[in-house]
Amino acid sequence: MVAATPILLAALGELVVEKSGVLNLGVEGMMITGAICGFAIAVETGSPVLGFIAAAIGGALLSLIFGILTQYLLSNQVATGLALTLFGLGLSSLIGQGYVGIRPPAVEKLNLGPLSDIPFFGPVLFNHDLMVYLTLALCVAIWAVLKYSRAGLILRAVGENHDAAHALGYKVIHVRLLAISFGGACAGLGGAYLSLIRVPQWTEGMTAGAGWIALAIVVFASWRPLRVLLGAYLFGGVTVLQLNLQAAGFSIPVEYLSMSPYLITIAVLVIMSAPRKGKKGRASLAAPACLGRAFHASQ
Template identity: 80%
Template sequence: MDLTSINPVLLIASLMVASTPIILAAIGELVVEKSGVLNLGVEGMMITGAICGFAIAVESGSPALGFLAAALGGAVLSLLFGILTQFFLSNQVATGLGLTLFGLGLSSLMGQGYIGIRPPATEKLDIPLLSDIPVLGPILFNQDLVVYFALALVVATWAVLKFTRAGLILRAVGENHDAAHALGYKVVRVRLMAITFGGACAGLGGAYLSLVRVPQWTEGMTAGAGWIALAIVVFGAWRPFRVLLGAYLFGGVTVLQLNLQAAGVAIPVEYLSMSPYLITIAVLVIMSSGKAKSALSAPACLGKLFHASS
């Protein structure tokens, strides 16, 4: 066992990469849940985005087109969920679980011809001078554009929810859809837009897995990332910056366990591999115990069906 082989700077830089797909998926789901909709299909949308982005990037040679295709694929799949739950009033939990199973099966079918193929590289944004700063340079100024986009998305989501009329309407629909409808707001339209946004974010998170984090396609490569994103929204009490913190916590544990394995720590590899999920469950149990503030922060109409009476 040689813990000196673990470089703290590279560890933190890797943490930012490992957290990015979770950040994207969790922020998208946060917006969906703020509108009062519970979409458990994040895993299905992520894996669909992963194969859509991978396939288009390989065929076109452009990672940028791959990410666009992933966002579109996730959005289209989420619209299927939106139509079923908002127009046909199907149960949100059952429909979300069905969406995950559908996404896993569809991605497996689409990915048959892409196993063992390497995608085009996604270039890092190497900022001159800044990237040469000791410690901070490799961590903050030598990442790919999607890492910065994910951070910007967190800030933008916080600002929109807190300071804009659109954010106020979204929160009003999530807190009391009947009152929002009585005031003249189009509840179904608002929720469909939120659902589409969440699907696009989940698709981007999936594409980041297949194009950057693990640049290859394998079936089921999301490995529960969508479920972790759902849990982190609860852990973050439906607040963007706390969701960011939760994503970094999970990403940090994931990267640390990989480094500990490489360093030869005398702990069975199975225990190290399950540690990120165990810690996430433990955090959720602590946050949900008693009258924790996070339990009181959920949108009042979360998961409830809306049917316009007039």
């Protein structure tokens, strides 16, 4: 569960962004920026909670660059997202220079009393820090908001048909900016979870593609929050499994084990995108209709 949480956070954020019709490929950049912001603040203040808050703010600020460029200046979303990743990687290693090799303040595990003593299920389900459970709650909350609330309806309307949403008087650009900054904050939190709890240390480029895997999981989940949960935990399971195999000293070289999560992600993408007989692939059916298209009121 610990391995899955950072990816789950980032993927949930990206899900909301993509539901609003924006494709932000900068998840990796926002994650790593969040990782270092959270790490630096947690080390300076000694408080992991402040660290997580700083990570969310850092990720959101970075994503707002993307938001302003794509929404107001109508730049290409793919290129801008890539720029965000490149810039985020550079910025994070710049900030992180003084922080290599330091240990962050420890995060307390949540004490659930007798629950954590249940054999097998105890350690697996009830022996984690607060963030794991908050992430789970977030996942359910996003699902409920998207499905049942008016705000969720507006968000989906903007993503499916921005012209119609505009005609109804919704502020397409504002909705999208909000979604983008929410996605940035989530990615930042995911990054901070990596640097503060999962690893816990700061190294350059430590996200190592987690942001891209989060993007792939959104496709895998056909843009549904609860399936994102499933995808992230499957992926977390694979990661832990290959780490355990490495530790157990199997005869397969370490490099090949380490590349397995990426290969599995590709395989899953292929399965989800493959067209059925006479029909389009599942992924392309479920994608929000206006995904990646710029909105300009004159068009």
